[in-house]
Amino acid sequence: MKKSLTLMLSVVFLFSLVLAGCSGGEDKKQIKLAYVAWDSEIASTNVVKTVLEEKLGYEVEMLQVDAGPMWQGVSDGSADAMVAAWLPGTHQSYYERFEGQFEDLGANLEGAAIGLVVPTYVEANSIEDLADPAVAELFGGEIIGIEPGAGVMTATENAIEAYGLDLTLVNSSSAAMAQELQKAYDEQRAIAVTGWTPHWKFAKMDLKYLEDPQGVFGEAEHINTIVRQGLAEDMPDAYKLLDQFNWSPDDMAAVMVAIQEGTDPEAAAKAWVDANEDKVNAWLEGVE
Structure with missing residues (x-):
């Protein structure tokens, strides 16, 4: 009898621990x-x-x-x-x-803020400047973008049309865009990217937003x-x-x-x- 009672108490005790464990999991926020x-x-x-x-x-x-x-x-x-x-x-x-x-x-x-970003050593100061074929050629005919469907990408597509730019918006990713920007910056090449602030790139490189006289990128x-x-x-x-x-x-x-x-x-x-x-x-x- 004593052995049976001890066994039963042990089972009850173990069962209570299992219930307590389950309860704790459910209560976890x-x-x-x-x-x-x-x-x-x-x-x-x-x-x-x-x-x-x-x-x-x-x-x-x-x-x-x-x-x-x-x-x-x-x-x-x-x-x-x-x-x-x-x-x-x-x-x-x-x-x-x-x-x-x-x-x-x-x-x-x-x-x-969002907009088109270039290194400060680039002579272009406005999106309008990119309509000049000679200037567009400096950028390799491309604007380096991020993920398709992002708001800044849609705005850039609208800017290409509004300013009559002969530039192709390249789909990429946030990380890939930053890598391309850093590489061009290190080589002192002209590059235009879809940009936004806050972003670490402005702390690491001397960059500027191109002026947007038509307000395509908003306030x-x-x-x-x-x-x-x-x-x-x-x-x-x-x-x-x-x-x-x-x-x-x-x-x-x-x-x-x-x-x-x-x-x-x-x-x-x-x-x-x-x-x-x-x-x-x-x-x-x-x-x-």
Whole structure:
């Protein structure tokens, strides 16, 4: 009898441990952040991820996708949030397509911009200058772009038509564009790329935007935080943090440069968070 009772108690004890383990897994706070693989958004999303994990105890899943799926994911709830909405121009079409299916928490960074970028040693100063066949020849008849479908790519296609440029927009990626720019810069060759700020390339090279007298690329932009509907009720602490997340182009550039110089994105984000306690605490004010 004693042996049977001991065995039964052991089974009950083990079963209770299994239940406790299952319960713990269910109680784990989880959140999904969508982002595009731009240097700026890799930096911002990793910083938010670090704060969510270290300060609020979340398990964060990062979903790297193109711009369209990023907006789709937050709108249909398969992603919880993004801090990568470039407005009012770059992501205007996505904003309009999914409007009413997400919550816009406003700007997390002001002073962003898009346009055509060249090294300062290039004599051209305006997009109009590229209409000169001799100038276009200096650029090899090309503008080096990023992923097709990106807002800056659409704007560049419109600029080619508006200014009557005999230049071909080359589809590429953010990383490949930066590599081509760096190579041409090192060789002091003329090159034109689709560019935006904040971006680490402006800290590493002397670059300039070509003037856009027709305003094809629009005015200064801002980067907004977008969350799925219902996040405030489901994850009030994460929602509060995301709503209060705000930093400067210089803050973002510091993380981007560290990543570009070889630091792992998570490590670069953690270093920035550790060095900017006052700013991080402001994001967490009132979070329970």
